[in-house]
Amino acid sequence: MFRMLHVGLDDTDSERGMCTTYLGAVLMQRLGGVAEVAEARLVRLNPNIKYKTRGNAAVALRLITSRPEVVKSITLRTVEELADMRSPSTAPGVVFWQGEVPESFREFYRRCLHGVVGIGEAEEVLHRHGGEYVKFKLGRGIVGALAAIGAELRERTYEYIAYRSPERWGTPRRVCTESVRRMNRLTYPLTFNNLDEEGRVLITPHTPCPVLFGIRGVSEQVVREAAGMVVALEPVVLHAVYVSNQATDAHLREVGRIAEVEPLSSVVLLGRVASEPRVIEGGHVFFRLRDEHGDEITCAAFEPTKGFRRVVRALLPGDLVRVYGGVNERMQVNLEKIEVIELITRREVNPRCGRCGRRMKSAGRGQGYRCRRCGTRAERRVSEPVERTIEERVYQVPPGAMRHLARPLVLGEPAIPESFL
Numbered sequence: 001m002f003r004m005l006h007v008g009l010d011d012t013d014s015e016r017g018m019c020t021t022y023l024g025a026v027l028m029q030r031l032g033g034v035a036e037v038a039e040a041r042l043v044r045l046n047p048n049i050k051y052k053t054r055g056n057a058a059v060a061l062r063l064i065t066s067r068p069e070v071v072k073s074i075t076l077r078t079v080e081e082l083a084d085m086r087s088p089s090t091a092p093g094v095v096f097w098q099g100e101v102p103e104s105f106r107e108f109y110r111r112c113l114h115g116v117v118g119i120g121e122a123e124e125v126l127h128r129h130g131g132e133y134v135k136f137k138l139g140r141g142i143v144g145a146l147a148a149i150g151a152e153l154r155e156r157t158y159e160y161i162a163y164r165s166p167e168r169w170g171t172p173r174r175v176c177t178e179s180v181r182r183m184n185r186l187t188y189p190l191t192f193n194n195l196d197e198e199g200r201v202l203i204t205p206h207t208p209c210p211v212l213f214g215i216r217g218v219s220e221q222v223v224r225e226a227a228g229m230v231v232a233l234e235p236v237v238l239h240a241v242y243v244s245n246q247a248t249d250a251h252l253r254e255v256g257r258i259a260e261v262e263p264l265s266s267v268v269l270l271g272r273v274a275s276e277p278r279v280i281e282g283g284h285v286f287f288r289l290r291d292e293h294g295d296e297i298t299c300a301a302f303e304p305t306k307g308f309r310r311v312v313r314a315l316l317p318g319d320l321v322r323v324y325g326g327v328n329e330r331m332q333v334n335l336e337k338i339e340v341i342e343l344i345t346r347r348e349v350n351p352r353c354g355r356c357g358r359r360m361k362s363a364g365r366g367q368g369y370r371c372r373r374c375g376t377r378a379e380r381r382v383s384e385p386v387e388r389t390i391e392e393r394v395y396q397v398p399p400g401a402m403r404h405l406a407r408p409l410v411l412g413e414p415a416i417p418e419s420f421l
Contacts (some may be wrong), residue, residue, distance in 0.1 A: 095142025
């Protein structure tokens with residue numbers, strides 16, 4: 001009798017190497033004669049979690065099989081063989097579930113997407129439903145494994161991942177740059193984040209993991225055809241296509257007021273710029289945002305966001321904006337996008353001296369303004385027009401600084417052609 005079996009995997013990699021998607025791809029290959037893969041999922045979770053290695057990703061496979069016990073045995077042997085057990089930070093977890101996915105699994109996924117969830121919470125959900133799980137070492141991976149099984153992928157993208165041979169792990173990747181640029185010209189925006197603003201290749205990671213390159217797009221057909229355009233200058237020993245919540249903004253949640261913002265969440269906030277943007281050493285830019293209730297929070301654009309910082313520097317107190325980003329433990333919003341809704345066109349400034357043209361300085365509380373050079377006085381500030389260098393629209397950090405879950409602005413609702421070829 002054939003049944004639906006869900007297998008969730010997480011926390012098998014480390015900063016030294018390995019990749020949970022590679023383990024999933026190997027597992028799919030090994031299950032070829034035992035189970036049919038109905039869907040392979042690459043699920044990104046809360047990007048602000050400190051336990052994550054890189055993109056906080058978990059993998060889930062939906063399998064159709066008449067031999068679930070054999071599948072479980074092969075899965076556990078594969079994890080034992082390939083997970084980086086030597087790393088003190090790696091704590092793999094595997095979850096097995098047969099049949100329809102309960103609503104409480106979906107709710108668990110949402111909690112893992114927006115907040116911080118512990119191992120005990122995953123165990124409580126699994127015990128309540130009779131779910132089966134296996135912990136290796138601390139077993140923190142059961143959190144992501146369960147979330148990946150429960151993930152709601154109403155909005156979805158796809159990623160084609162090509163893997164290199166083990167003897168090449170940790171060495172420079174060899175992919176023809178011009179072929180990637182050609183692929184991007186032919187497929188963008190149905191594939192996206194292939195190149196940065198300066199044309200550098202982004203599809204090849206810089207970590208010692210098994211991935212040679214990964215292409216993200218709006219359908220399985222699109223990413224497969226795009227991958228066929230890329231010329232690899234070293235052997236591709238394995239590949240897989242995952243459906244994903246990447247590039248969907250699934251991590252963002254609109255918060256009504258700043259006082260309700262929680263650390264390590266990802267938020268959308270509406271407010272007015274409350275301070276002149278300031279630039280600190282390293283090129284990072286900060287400003288204060290104030291909501292209609294008078295509460296304030298700091299927003300930041302860091303150096304890796306490159307040209308996006310020019311937009312932030314051009315803001316002025318009084319501008320109405322909507323900010324999108326992750327909140328760190330210091331309650332600071334690290335910007336991913338900013339929607340400029342209303343730009344001020346005039347602002348109050350100190351009056352100019354009628355003799356020398358310099359700005360007057362305050363003469364003290366209640367004393368008006370005085371030119372320190374000429375001694376002329378004025379009673380109050382004046383309103384002057386201000387020239388703006390930005391527009392009322394949405395701005396986003398460049399692809400090289402974009403989080404996996406962040407939705408590129410180019411992704412509207414594109415019509416997917418039958419073929420590029």
